[in-house]
Structures are given as C-alpha cells and as structure tokens.
Amino acid sequence: MARWGVALLSAWTLLLSCAALWAEAPEPLPRAEIEARIMPPYALGDLAGGDLGTKGVYLLLNSGGAEIGYVFETGPLAPLPGFSGAPIDMLVMMDKAGLILDLQLLSQREPVFVSGLGEAPFREFLTQYPGLSITQSLVIGVPYGAGGAGSDLTYLDGVTKATASVRIAHESILAAALAVARDKMKGMKTQAPARPDPEIREELSWPDLVAQGIARSLVVSNAELDTAFAGTIWAEDDPEAKSDPEGAYLDLWLVDVGPPSVARATLSEETREELEHFLEVTPEAEPFLVMDAGRHGLVSADFVRNTAPDRLSAEQGGLPMGLRDADIWVELAEGPPETETAMILWADRRQGFDPLTEWTLKLQAVRRHGMFQPQIGDRHFTLDYVAPERFFIVPQGHKPLPAWAEAMHNRKPDLIVLAVGLVALLVLLGPLMNRFAAQRYFTRYRLVILALVVTFVGWWGQGQLSIVTVLAVLRALSGDGSLSVLLYDPFSLLIWAVAILGFFLWGRGLFCGWLCPFGAMQELMHHLGRGLRLPQIMPNARWDHRLKKLKYLMLAGLVFVAFAAPDYAEKAAEVEPFKTAVTVYFQRSWPYIAYAAGLLLLSMVLFKGFCRYLCPLGAVMAIGGLLRGRDWIKRREACGSPCQLCRVKCAYGAIRKTGEIQYDECFQCLDCVTIHDDPGQCVPLILAAKRGARNRQEEAA
Template sequence: EKDKHDGKDDRKLIGYVFLSTDVVDIPAYSGKPVVTLIGMDTKGIITGVRVLKHSEPILLVGIPESQLTKFVKQYLGKFVGDKIEVGTSRPGEGMIGVDAISGATVTVIAENQVILRSGLEVARQVGIVKPTIRPQAKFKDIPGTLDWQALLDEGSVQELKVKADEIGQGPGGQPYIDIYFGYLNEPTIGRSVLGEHGYAALMSKLKPGEHAIFLIANGTGSFKGSGFVRGGIYDRVLVSQDIDSFTFRDLDYLNLYGIEAAGAPRYKESAIFIIRSPIFSAAYPWSLVYLANKIDRQTGTKTFTSFDREYWLPARYLEGGRPEIVKPEATWVKVWKSRKIEVVLFLLWLIAAGTVYALRDKLVRRSTMKDTRWKEIPRYLLWVSSIGFVGFYLLAVPSITQVLTWFHAILFEWRWELFLSDPFVFLFWIFIIVTTFFWGRGMFCGWMCPYGSLAELVYHVAGKLGLKRYQRHLLPQNWHDRLKWIKYGIFTILLAVSFYSMGWAEKLAEVEPFKTTFLVGVWNRSWPFVTFWTVLIVASAFFERPFCKYLCPLGAALAVPSTFRWWGLKRKAECGPCAACQVGCGSQAIDDSGPPLAKERKRRTKAGEPLTAIGADGYYIPIVPVSVRPTPSAAERPSLPAFIGQEFFDHLFPWSRKVFQQPVLLQATTFALTVLVTWVWVLGAAGRIGPGIVLGWWLGWSAYELVVRMRCKPYVKDGPWWGRNLRPASWADMASYVAFKNLLIAATLFLIMKGTGILDVLQGLPALQWLY
C-alpha cells in the first residue's frame, strides 16, 4: 500500500462502520434481532443507520418499512453516549426522546437498544468514550479449602448449561454444552480448585491487574470454537461486565490440568483464561457469555445467539462486602413508568366497565320501553371510549396474533418481558381472561372490543341517518347457523398454520381488520386491505356486527374458555315459549326451539319427564336420563372428598358404564389409546418429540373424547366450576369444553413437572422414532 502511494500513507480516518449483530444480540418482537448497519464518525456522532434484515411480523405485513427507516433516521447527528429513549424528551434529566412507530412499540424499543449499545461498545473500543474504571477487589485472608459442592452452594462456581433444543438441534438427553466456571484470583477459591501448588504457580504468572477464570465443560459442543483453529481466537466465549466485553486469544489461554476440589465432575475440555483489562473488577458482577449457532428449523438458516450466566464473588471474600450497585431498570419497567398516567386511566376504565357489566341486570330493570337511558347510556359510553381512548389513542387492541403468541410461548419459551412490553395490551388480556371465566366472552365482544364497538356504532348511526328501512337486523336463522362456523374454521386454520410458520399465520391473521383500523390506518394500507375494510364497514351499516358473528377468529378463540364461565344467563321461572328474547337478540344466540329453559321444558314434556324446580341461584335442576349414572344436583351437596373424587373422575375419564358393556376388543382399544396418548404427552413435555407431533395427538385425542362424551356423558357445567349445575351439551358446547379442559390439564401437568424437576429426569427417555 505504501508503494502505491509513493511511500506515503495519505489515508485519513473519517469514521467507523459496523454491523450490530457483530457487537450485540438483542431480540426484537419476533425473537430475532434487527440486523442494522451503523456508521459513526471519529467523534462518536452517528452518521448513518440502515436496517439490513428483520423478521418483525407487523413490518412484514401491516406497517410499511418506510416507517422503520424514518424511525432510525432520528439517530443521525446524535452522540452514541447520549441518553436516548423512545418517548418524549426530558431536558431536565438529560434525556433525548425519539418518536415511536404506532403499533410497533416492542420493535422500536429493541432497535433503540441495538443502535445505542452497539455504538457505545465500538466507541469505547476505539477510545472515543472512556471506559468505566471500577475499584479493584480486595480479598480477605480466609484459610482452608472447600469441596466442589460447597463451592457451588456459595456461588463461587457457577454453571452455564445450553440444551440442544435451545439452538435448534432437536431434543436430546445430553446438553449441547455444560460449563462450570469460577474466579481463581481469590485465594480460598483458587486453592480449592487448583490446590496449593497450582494456585501459587498461577499467581506467579499473572501480572498486577490481571485476572484468571477457569472453565470445564461437557457436552456435544465446544467452548473453543473454530476461530481458535483458524487464528488463535476463542470466538465462543467471552466475559461481559455491564456493557464492557472481554474476549480471549491464544496468548490469554493456560492449560488446566485438573480440579483438586473433592467431588468435582469429570469433564471433556478445560481452560484457564486471563483477563488483561484494567477496567475489569472482580468486586462487581460479571457474566460468562457463550455464543452458539442457532438453527432455524423452518428455514435451515443459522444465526448467532448468546447464552450467559452471572457470577458475583461471595461477599465473605471481599473486604467490606459486595459494593452497592444500581442495576439498570428493565426496558418494560421504563415503559410502564413513562406511561403511568395512561396506565392508571386505563385501569379505571377497566374497573368501570366491569362494574357496569356486573350491574347490567339492575340497569335493565330500571329501564322501561320508553326510557332506555339506564341501559343505553353506559353501553354507548363504553363503545365510544373503547374506540377513541383504547383503540386510537392507546392502541390496545387485542388480536388473534396475541393468542397465537401466547400459545407458542407456553410450548417453546415464555418470556415475561415480551408480554410486559406493552402495558395496555397486557392489562387488557388479564382483564379479558378473568371476565371470560366470570361471564364468558360476552363482555369483551359486546361491550369493550374496539372494532366491535365501531361496527356497533356504525350500525346505529346508519339507522339514525335514514338507512334503517334498509337494515336487516338478523339474517335468516338457517343461514346464521351455517355461517357462524366460519370463524371457528379460521381460528383452527390460523392455529395450525402457526405451527408451520408463525410468519404465515401473521399474514393470514389480516382477516382481522384491527390493524388496518387502529394500528396502521386505512389510508396507509394497500388497496386490497382498504377494499376488505370498506366492505366490512359498509356491511356493518346494514347488518349488526357481521364480522364479529361470522369471521372473527378472536371471538372463536374466546368462545372455547367461555364454556367454563361461572355465571350464565339467569333462568326465570315464568319463562315461556314466546321467543321475544330470540327476536331481540342481535347476536342470534337463541335458536328456533326457544330460550334454554323453554327448550328444556319441551324436551322433558315430550320425554314424559317431570318439570323440575328452579334452584335458589336461578338455575334449573337438571334430570339425567336413567341410563346414565345420576349426577348430583344443586340441591344435593356431597362431602368435599366425594366432590373432589367426582370432579376428578368426570373431567379425566370421558367414559361411563357404557364402555364396560362394549366388546372386549373395543374396551382394550380404548384403554390402549389412553395409555399411548399419555405417553406421547410425556415425551413431548420432556422435549423428545416436537410440538407439532404433540398437537396432532392432542387434537386426535380431543376428537375421540368428544365423540365418547357425547355418547356417555352428554352434559357440561352451567355456572361455577365448584357447582353441579349441568345442562345438556350441544356438539359445540362439548367441543369447547374438551379442547380447553385438555389444554388446561396439559399446561398444569407441564408446569408441575417442570417445577419439580421431573422433566430433567425424562430427558433421558428413548425417543419413539416411529412417531415422526
């Protein structure tokens, strides 16, 4: 190069360009990092930011990528060491705010961290920003040594374990890598691990300010990595302290010939690494970071991901104990604090809505045919506030995509910070889950859903504007009974597709117009979305809530747990066959045979059964056919042990005495299927077979149980779980009950097995290859 420039190097350093994933690994909403190219001048001023690749679902379909480009341009001209947060600026606190992207809060928060943390790390490495100088540790002189278990118990030795399925290599009994590590400069720990002579020899090799850590590892992977073979660089492990990172080369490596502590495990590879930076201090917490290639099973692509374990020297070894440190708040905590006023207002809105809904019967009784203010005003207030405050302002719009994310989080990886990153959606879902078990989906779908409220108001406003004579309040019942199953089909398809590709499920979930209406905006979408949205709104002007009745997958998903609601419709003793309630029900939830009590009276009269009394709680007392084992009624209260045993038998065993009257071959097949399904579930929980296989068997068993229960126990509960108020079940009732009950049982058993450590034992079970 010098010859080329006549012996002079006239190049001038003007800045630095770096890839974010080479410096930090911060996942965004999709669980994958936003790959960003960042430019910075020699003074640490950001000169350019470009997003090269991302997997964010709302940016793949929904919000245009130009919005993300616009967002990252806000960082141009800012210093990498500035305090920059998503939100409003606070000059008094030295905080610079950047505008977020509506509907993509999680993504922009993650991207904010990517730009700042990677830029600050590079700025420190090249000397633009001075590194943090931490006071060095001063050790106490504690005589004696410890065995291996004692070292583990007090935290002097830590374990970092990476399972094979965590990096996409499929389930397996042996971990991908299992690393034990610790700090050797402290005399008691060093003598315990290396022995007296080994510790003395190590200390004689270290210069002042240098630190030694040891690693021993087992597993199919290695912490040395391929970089060590190519260039003497250990590219699989590093030490991090705050935002400072310390990597190792061959000159930082020493052989570890053995562990002297009694009870130490055998190991496949070992090392002693030397940290030669003055900014590292053993008095403060630090982490061992292991970098691995993670394989995406859907695409086969490999991406680097990191696993870390914190280490902090026990206080008894430090003069004065551990120093006081203030750990930075989690990002989701900052989000909640920055919007605390809106959070309080939203909570008050939820409480008000729940109170009004709980008192709706009293409000209806105070209303008359001429004066409907008591029932109409609360509903209209909730509808308007749901659209304006919740939908357009807070962007807290529940969606089927959140249900799918929740379902996958249970099966794959549950991360609280992901769900807590949007406080309003999180609180809304907590409220929806609670009220669904109280009253079913009626409260959310009918009173609080932002889009449902919009459709309802469009229908009523259109009527006031002169379109009432063209409006059809109800479709013919036979058409309604057919079309209402479409939404359940959509939900089933979305759930199934999500196990193949979550990205495709996100795209298909655009059947919900929620994103177009509230998160993105109608006029920011392409013409197919605008056309679909327009058709639904126009239809809503002539038919009451057509999308909610026939297309909404979220409503279908909420219908499943609604089977377990505690309070259903009140049954009045004077209820007859007038069908007035059917005519006035905009949801068409009452079929031609009449209201539920009238329908039951007709059935009993035709069957020659007596008309039973109404219980004190407003529920009728059912009569079970003689051929079925009698079920305790609301008036008969068994003892608590008997009640628990009866509940256990009813929920876990779909068969009645009829099963024992079948041929022996059918009985054997039935019980063999039960054992096989249980075994498949255990293998799935242990990680021996994939979630798709488990889902298939779960659906198969649920279908089998549905048929069996409709033949042997054709009833479901109507009211609180702890009661015994039963009602005849339709196929839809039983399907919802079986699906949700099996999901609850599986999730409960999984949590119990995970919490008690049984899953770790099951890791060694042989896989049933034929199931694949």
Template structure:
C-alpha cells in the same frame, strides 16, 4: 556503447524495484489466509462507513468486523442479535446492523430484520427507519431519552418517538445502546462510564498566578538535577550522563507548570475571557485542555515534535491506565496572551484529552517525563520521572445519587409505571363489569338504566380502551402466544403492553365463567363501533336484513376457517400470517384511526356500513379472534342469562325481535358461542311490559301468546 549503458541502467532499476517490493510480497504471500483483509465491502457496510477501503476478518472473540481506510482503523460493524436479545411486540428480536467508530460514535445503522406488526402492516416501515437514523453521529455514552415531555436535563439527548409504537421504539433503543456499549467496552481502549463529578461552571473568583498555584489549581512540578540524580543513584552512569546533558550542566532540570485551562477559574483568570472562549471553540464538549509551560532546561517535547500529534517525552496516566494527550496546536497562528503576569517560560503547549479516553478530572493525574539514554552502543533505555497531582474538590459538582441506585428496572416494569393511570382506570371498569354481570338481573329490571349503562360502556370502550389505550385485542396476539410456547415461553414479551396483558388475563378467566360474550359485547372496540352504528340505524329506522337460518349457520363457519388458516400459517411464515391478519380491520380503524392506504380504509368502512343493515356483520361471520374465544368459552361455568319455560315454546319474541346477533336458538336456549351478552333478552324477561309471558300471563292462554306477539 549507448545500448550497453541503457541495459546497465535498466538492470539496476529492476534490481532496486525488486529489492523494494520483496518485503511486501513476502508479507502478502506468506501471511495466514484468515488474517488477510478483503476489499470486497458489502453495500450495507459501505453505507455505514462511506470512506472504507477494506474490512478485516471477523474478530475471533466477539462477532465484530473491523473496517479500514487503507491502514487506518475506522471502526467496527456488528449485528445487534449477536449481543442482545430484547424481544419486540412480535415476540422476536429486532436485528440491526450498527457501525461505531474508534471513539464510540455511531456512524450508521440499518434494520436487517424485524416482525413488528405496527410497522409491517400499520404505520409502514419509514417511521421505524427515521427513528433509528436519529442515533447516527451520537456517542453510545450519551443518555438517550425517548418522547420526553420534560426536556430540561442538559446531560441528556432527546429523540422523538413514534406515536402508537411506544413499545417497539423502546425495544429498538435498548437494542442499539446495549449492543453498542458491549462492543465499545470490549474493543475501544479506555472506554468507561462517565464520572459522577463534573466541573462546577459557576465557581469563579479573581486570582493572580501565585494564588492559582498556591491553591493547586495550577500545578508546579519542579525537580532539580541533584534531586533527579539522587532518585536514579542506583541506575547506570549512562542515565546520570543523560540527566546532566538534559539539564545543560545546571541544576535546572524539570520545572513545569500545568493546569486544565478549560476549567473556568483557571482558564478565565489565566487567559482572559477572549482567549478562554477561543480555547473552548477548539474543544468538543466533554474534552479537557491541559496547558503545560516549561521553565526548566529539559524540554517536554523533542526537537522533531510535530504539532497536533502525541508527544513522545511527556505522557499522562490515571489509575495505571494511559491517558491520551494530543497537541491542540493552539498557538500555531496566535501568540500566547495571558491576562495575568506569569513567570518567564521557554516552551508552551496545550494538549487535548478526549472525553472517550476514560479520564476523570477529579481523580489523581500522573504526569511523566521520559529521559532516553544509551546503556550501550546497541541498547537504548528510558527512565520516566513522574509527578502525581489532584485538583481541589471545590472545582467539581458531585452528581452521585443520594440514594444508592437500585438494579435497573426491566422495560416492562417501566412501561407499567408510565401507564399506571390507564391501568387504574381500566381495572375500575373491569371491576364494574364483574358487578354488572353478577347483578345483571337486578340491573335489567330497570330497562332505561340498563340501556344507559350499555351505551356509556360502548363509548368508553371505543374512546378509552380503543383509541386512547390501544387495547384492541387481535388474533396477532394469539400468534405471539403460540410462537412463544413453541420457542420457549417468556412472560416479559406479554408484559410489555400492560393494557393488552390485563385484558387478555381478564378475558381468559371470564371465558370460563361467562363465555366469549363479555369480551365481544363489552370490551372489543371495533365491536362497540359496530354496535353504535346499529343504534344509529335503529334511530334512523333503517330496515335490517335478516339472514335466513341456513345461510346464517353456514356463514358462521367462515370465521373458524379463517382462524385455522391464520394459526397454521403463523407456524409456516409469521410475515405471511401477519399479512393475512389484515382480515381484521382493527389496525386500520383503532390503531391508525382510519389514516391509511385507501384499500384498507375502504374495507373497514365497508364493514361498518354493512352493520347499518346487518347487525355486527364482521363479528358474526368474519372475526377469527371471536372464533378462537368461542372455542375456548363454548361451555361456560355460569349460564346466567335467565330463561323461562315459555322461551322458545311458544314465545319467540327475543329470538326474532331482541337478539340482533341471532344467538338464541329456536328452542329458546342461548348459544353462548355466539352470544355477546348485550342483556337485551334479560331486560325483556325482567320487564312486565316487554315480556309477552309477563304481559299476557293472566289474560290469555299460553297457546295464544305465540299468535298474538311473535312474528315468525
């Protein structure tokens, strides 16, 4: 008997369980495959949304992936490359995985791919990661300012930049904000730009309740039962019956007072200072608090209303778009207290309007109160009574620019404006260089002045062009040019650094005029450092090592081999080419001021030490950039370095004693592919005391000049 009862109960329990689970099973089994979610969450997404339990399918309209915690949408993750195409200094984009929540707040970011040389082979990647992490927990609606000196604007969010990586961090900033805004506008409801009108925090005067209502700071919405019935006269009898029931068979139907108590003149007068501050503590900056209290018989919240939720009867809208209002539960633990004598009320609530809702306080607000009624036994209808209100303009400050804003400036133009002083100083120096080269013979007649000009130029190139303006040209710039030509030329990539751009344009033009010497001798910071080291060696009378001609000629070819290897490698793997470009000591010495991992510092210092014994060792034998410039400028239009008939035969003075870089051939001709145009040979020729021909022309025969004055 007991066994039968037990079997009966178990059968009933199984039947009930199957009945309860059947809908869920049906939904899962017959839902489309592409619509099913997955609990397989990648490590990157889990890092951005730690509480995520599943992700949805990629949106078919835009490339975003929804992220959920059980049934609640947490936000979206997406890659910046799917929405933006900002080119970095490497000539390629910086792809970032970004997560935003449903309110437009950035929940996390992760660099997926980049080729910025300053981070890969200079500062390292941690500074880039730290910079990107600053955006976490900030809304994409904020105005971000990077590396600002003046931080007085209260409506801005200031982030620290990265020294020596200005271009890269600005590209990262534009990439994050532009891509996140595109997703927010597409996926987040009511996500609009903030209004130009803000609450005037200083506008206040003592007012009583009647004055607040009279001046429309507090709105009064009164609708009697008779007026409501007249409005709905053409509607059904069922609605009229519902109105009569709601008004409790009196003429007191809707009688609401409401106002935004976060506005100082309303909140402080109505609540008093203490309650007003308590209210502000419950709000996030940018949110609004709408207080509503009722004197009518029709309640604006239903009997089953749950605190801290959205009311079903009362709703708000602006420009035909819904405005989300949610109960603050302001009086759950506190009794309502007012600083003014207010009319009796039977119901009071404070509702929150979030800043991301798109609501603008200075524009018309439409408040609606719904009345539900049964048209028939099976049909439920709703009628909305509405009331439009707008706050006085005196409550707001107009922050609209006096001049109509122009089209946003491109990033490169902003950088040129920011660095206008550097551009002017550099341009003046380049003009001076042109004058020096045109008037080189006249200048060279004064040996002392020439040497002074030369020394000042070296110091300027090291200090201003090198350390201050970061104007060290590099073979990496050639990578960018070649890849740009291959993938589609975009001049904006090169305009991002005005100093580098101006130098490259100037160098390219002058290569055809005077050869590589103008850059290598007068514009290269590391070359200038080597030359200063050589001057120190001369002062200390350090004996120089003279490379034998056959070894010198062979060693010169090394830099051409390095150039070919690096350029070819850049088409195979840009990352590998950037690593191999460390043969250039420029990043270590100029970009990072020798503050780097010790092997790189040792390499750069070793090259400078070698320059004490071998004049400009790196420039002569290892520099791939110099090799590239030598190829382009091998046959300059102007060969202005003056030569005499006696140069080379019989005189070898300049070749053996004056030209430290060995750019004078035994014949006396100048090898413009190697010459750095230091003007030492020009000074010698123009000097009656230094030039052997000038000095002994009237005293000896030409054949004796070689014997007396040349050390071969």
C-alpha cells in the same frame, strides 16, 4: 376442552409476568452483502478478533486504511424478538468513541411495519441515531423521575402507532452496541462524565490544595533521569545532569482548574477571565494547570501553541486521552510556587474523559546521541491524578428502567384513564349490572361507551387486541420467540388482563361486547343502518350455527400458517381488519381499505357479521370463555318454554330455544337482562302480573 383452556391460560399468565427470553440469534450476513452497504470514505476491514468476531463484528476503516471503529448487525448480537417472533436486524457503524456513524435497516417482520404503516416511518425513526453516542443516555418518549429532567438525557421521537416495535428496535441497537463496546473498547465510558459545578464557592489557599491532593507534584532529579537512561547509548548524553545530580529535571505541579474555587486559588483574575471565556467557547473542555520549575520545560522548542503538547501525553482507563494547549497566557495568583513554565491544557469530555476517574499524565524525557543524524531515545515519568468530587456535578446517569416500566411511565396518563374506565365498566357490568340494564336510556349509554372505546381505546390508545398477539404467545410457548414483546405495550396488556379476568366472570362477552374497538364500530354502524331503515339480513338458526364455525376454521388456519410458514403469518393475519380500521386510521392501500370498509358497511345490514362469523380473535375469546365460573344471566322456568322473547330479540343468536344462554356466543349486550327485569317486556312477569291482578279482583269480589 376446558382443561386445555385452563392450562393454556395458566401458562400464558405465568410467562407474561416473568418472560424476558431472547429469540434464536440469526446468522450474520455474508461479508459481501455488508461490504456493499459501506459507503466511502469508510471501508470494511477484517473480522474483529475474539468471540464477537464469530458474530459478524467487523473492523471499520477510514479512507487511509486506519481502524476507526466497528461494523456489526444487531440481530446476531442482540436477538430481541419482535411481535413476529423474529429479531429486528440492523447494521450499525460505530467509531471507537461509541459514536454511531450510520444505521441501516436490514430486515424486520413487525406486523405494523410489514403491511400496516409500511417501513417508511420505521426508517425515518432510525435516522435519529447517526450522530448520537452510546455514552449518551438515549430514551424514547418523555422524561421520568429526577434524572429524566437533566440535560444528560437525549430523547428520541417514537412512531405513534408502533410504540412497542420501535422500543424493541431501540433496545436491540443499544444492547448490540454496548456488547461491542464492552468487549472491543475496554475503558470507554458509557456514562456522561462529571463537569465542574459553577455554584460551588469555597475559599481555598495553595496549601489547602496541596494538603487535599488537589494540587499534585512530581519531582525527578537529574540523578534519577540518569538512572532511567543507565545502560543505554544515551547514558552520557546529558552533561548538565552529570554536573548537577541533585538538581531538578522535573519539578512539576498538576491542578484541575475547572472548578471555580480551585481556579481562584491558583490563577490571577485576568487569567481566570480568559479561562472563563475559553470555557464558554469550548464548554466540554476540562482545563488543567501544569507548572514546571525544572529543566524539562513541558514542551520542546518547536512546540506551536494551541496544539497538542509534544512532550506531554495522558491516558485514562488504558486508552489514550487527547491533551491540547488552551493558548492562554498564565499568570498565577499569590501562593503557588514560582515556576519556569506554566501552561493550561485541556481534555475533551466528549471523548469520554471523566475528571473524577483517575488518569495519568505522562512526561517524555528525550536525549540525542550523535551529531549529524542523532539517535533519539526517550523515557517517561508519570503522575496520577483525580479531581475532588465535591466540586463537580456527578451525573446520576440515566439508569434504564426495565422495558415494561419505561413503557408504563411513558403511557402513564393513558393507563390511569384506562384503568379508571375499566374499573367503572367492571362495576357497571358486575354488581350494578341489573340496575344499569334497567335504565330508561340504557341503549344510549351503551352507544356512548362504545364510541369512547373506538376513540380512546382504539384510535388514541392503540389498544385493539389482535390475533397477532395470540400467535406470538403460541410461538413463545413452543420456544420460538418470547412473550417479552407484550411488555412493550402496557396499554394493550392491561386490556388483555381485564379480558382474561372477564373469562372467569362472564366468558367472552366483556371484551367482545364492550372493549373491542372494531366490534364497537360495527355496532355503531348497525344502529346507523337501523336509523336509515335498511333491510336487515338475518340468517336462520341452521345457517347461523354453520357460519359461526368459520371463525374457528380461521383460527386453525392462522395457527397452521404461523408455524408452517411464519414468513406469511403477518399477511394471513390481515383477515383481521383491525390494523386498517384502528391502527392506521384507514391510511393504507385501497384493497385493505375496501376490505375493512366493506365489513363495516356489511354490519349495517348484518349485525356484527365479522365478529360473529369470521373473527379469529373472537374464536380465541370463545375458547377462553370456557373458564367462566358461573351462569351470570338469570333465567326463569318459563324462559324458552313457553317464552321465546329473549331468544327472538338476541341479535347474536346466543340463546337456544330452550331458553339456555350459549355463553361462547354471548357478547354481554345485556338486552336479555333488560327484558328479564322489565315488568313491561318480560312475558312471564306480565302474565304473573295479570294473574295477580285477576286474583286480587276475585278476592275483592
């Protein structure tokens, strides 16, 4: 048995440190079930092509039948396991710019949402996602590090009593959405774009802009235009080009005037003021000055201001990029060349445009052949452009921390307080144990510590360990699920680590006697019952021994259900009242409240009855206690024969008639240590003192 316990613990500890395994991906839902969830004005299209099509990724159509995005489940794409071992499955509707249009919960088996809080707070949490984009830096909780203080981060409110579960859902949504974006929306940026830095002030001239590549030009002669149309029916349809082959069809300049320093070098003061006002109204716009001294003229005669230019287009990263006229009358500063046409166009950073990533301006040359119903032909000329980085604020981007690191950061104050408290407790129960137990008000001190465990570790920190975690570990060890879910709750993980350390030092007693919030509740209720002078139920030794075996039967039954009928494992785990009494503060339906409250009331007359006889987690702790490397409670030869005081006083029944401590049932209350060290209570010490006094009297006589 001990060998088995060591093997299990070793595997457990190893996997906790490095496990990040994914669960088996569920099969996508049938098309009919997904289609029923798509509400107008949207419609479900065909399966998307490629590998993701086999994982249930569909095209999303608008009311006109155009493809505007994708529909997919998170389960098949990102099967990150929850505490039940099963992924949380959600349906996501996302447009081609990465904007989440809708998010629906399909299935989940998280214990806290199955029968604890219910699904309502989980569904409420998910309502935060529609309207957000995967190009934003989405995080749950509070900011961390220098990047966290920036405006590029979008914070989502978690669910207080289910932090780990909502983090799992969050990671699943992002992982699935990014998988679709990388495969189906190539070129879409997933980082916030750079924006001009208003604090940068640099004196520049037009020659400086040209020399540094900030102002870029494209010249196309009439002869080059003719060459582009050569061999087509439009080859002879531009007499002006034929008559002046060296003349300029395009003599174009392109400048990003978003940076104030560049705007001052190119635009008059009046135009700059108008541009500044425009940018106040449209802060996500990146403005460009486009000038042409050739015949092209930038736009056609039919162009309407404040609309998209009809002869200019752009693309970035292989994707089309929208350009629009800013409707600003352009007056140039001294220095730029005189031109026939000048316009300020703008691109929208919200659509993923990044001025520091190279993009291409495309200019359309149009010719007509025929008089009444002319045939239209065109050719395109291109100019590549990228803005200088020194004039821009480059977002560092929210570099996602590993899930465990982000969770630790968000609970940093709680973890510090918990760590300090655990170290103090280990010192009290270790090197200072005998001094601590010998204190006059030891029982009061113990009750204060237990009250802190209930309030801080339990209700505030949500650090009640549970058999659910043990079942998740066993499923992960068998290949069904992953231990990575434990990393989402560092507060409980720290308590687990200390409890495991306690196995080696004291057995099960450290957690069961000092760190279990529900166990602390029972002990506090017991003292209340004693204060009210309620009669106490004290099973005899035979029945006490029999009843203590029930917790092992409970554990075996839960393990069986977890593997044989996993869909019922969460319900079966309700044999623990922890979720009701600690996690949700008794805010549940009446049967659960009655069960938890009944156990607490029972503890007023039957000392920690649940802990001693029914708790499956206590059975696990008792098995882990086999790793104990020492007998830490001192005994004397007279303990047990003839002295039985410690055994009689032990409310846990953890001392045999022989005086031997039964460590698998010892809760480390230290009552026997107090008796052992107290000359006024320990019978052997009292007798020894009397013998010493008698001997001294005889010697004096």
